[in-house]
Amino acid sequence: MENFANILLLLVILLNFFILGSARLGACIRSVALQGAMLSLVPVLLHHGSPHSLILGGAALLLKGFFMPWLLFRAIRQVQIRREIEPMIGYVPTLLLGTLATAGAFIFSDQLPLIEAHKGSLAIPCGLATLAAGFLMLITRRKALTQALGYLIFENGIYIFGVLLSEALPLMVEAGVLLDLLAAIFVIGIVMNQINREFASLNVQNLSSLRE
């Protein structure tokens, strides 16, 4: 079970790289959805199917694996965009930064004073690396949609940490996080439509040039 969870976490890191290097929005949304769906399996695997973890995993799978990608696909259909424009930092430099951050996460997590059970687990470096990837997406991309994706990846990173704590973390907290996320994606969806109507593009840089 642990081994399978580790393979899933490894795939999550590989998906991070893919998303950072890909320009196609559809592929990005699908990978983020896949990432969320895979992560929803991790608590079930790590805690051997306790009811708490089953509820948590099921809710995450429904929301992150199906509902949010559906919302985002609907959004790109409405505003009719397929590709990210050239990001502020190019794809190759972002990938490089992402790899460096991942390497950093691995080195850093080796030096953390962890409890015995979490030592050598892939979850902590993977969580840190996913957080960093989400940050990078948020910083470097210009479109509201890719920034929303960055936000989702960021949340996935937090979720990995949450899984480690899920014995201690009350169910309500997790549910609250998921709900927040859903609300945020809704808001971003509405904002996207507004930006698109106002400027006929999704480039958030237009927002900073607003004048009275």
Place this chain on the structure above:
Amino acid sequence: MILRLLLHLLLLFMLAPLLAGIIGKTKATFAGRTGVPFFQLYWDLGKLFKKGVVISRTTSWIFRTGPVIGLAVPLLAALFLPFGPVGAVFSFNGDLIFFVYLFALARFFTATAALDTGSSFEGMGAVREVTFSCLVEPTLFFILIVLVRLSGSLTLSGMFGPTLVASWHSAGASLIIILVCLLVVTLVENCRIPFDDPNTHLELTMIHEVMVLDHSGPDLGLILYGAAMKLLIFGAMLVRLILPFSLGNFWLDLMLFIVGLCGLAGLIGVIESIMARLQLLRIPQLLIGTSLLSFFSVILLLR
């Protein structure tokens, strides 16, 4: 020693053109055609070696050396690599670096032979070939570093030796990643489809093919033979990684190796059939991505 040398050369000379035939046949099957026979390249090579040579008056001796080195290098490099159960003929500490730069030497001579013709078009192909090989080199070295680290040996025969089975149990994740990277390296180095199209006759899309346009007759035969052998050598590394175990019987192992190689050729044929050639500008991006992936597998191993 002598037996191993003979077996290596036999495999290399007899099997290499067959792999090209399998790739061609797979592609033809996918396209719904009959395709050329499996052994077509053998006849082609035979025909080319019987022909005369036409050499441009502007070229020098370098032009003639290119194809010779193009054949000699795979022949030499193969002797450092175990072919399934047949151990490496030569082996010394650090031969992996020698192995990598042997191919760089061949590339240098192919590129200079292309430049030697004075045709700007061939120069363009040489530039592309050198650029891509330069981008793929870090990946190859990261792959070798992973294998060195896992086996604790600095020789190719040790790296691809019996320790691989244990490594699959202890570091399966790293090995899967480098397997993918090695497949990409194989496709790039052998000018296969997502990166370069070996059959293209459209001038603008050629990379490797353009460099050998001026070679004819036996020279072209040497180049084709060398290319087929190079595919076999990279294939041998891949097959060894995928099938590291031993069945206990030498001849069974050898059969397994040959079947593995043929399967790999089939896989390359499938990849070529279902993928389009990548845009030239996208290739460096992908290759850098692969380097980073292989770097990641090193990190994974070092923790």
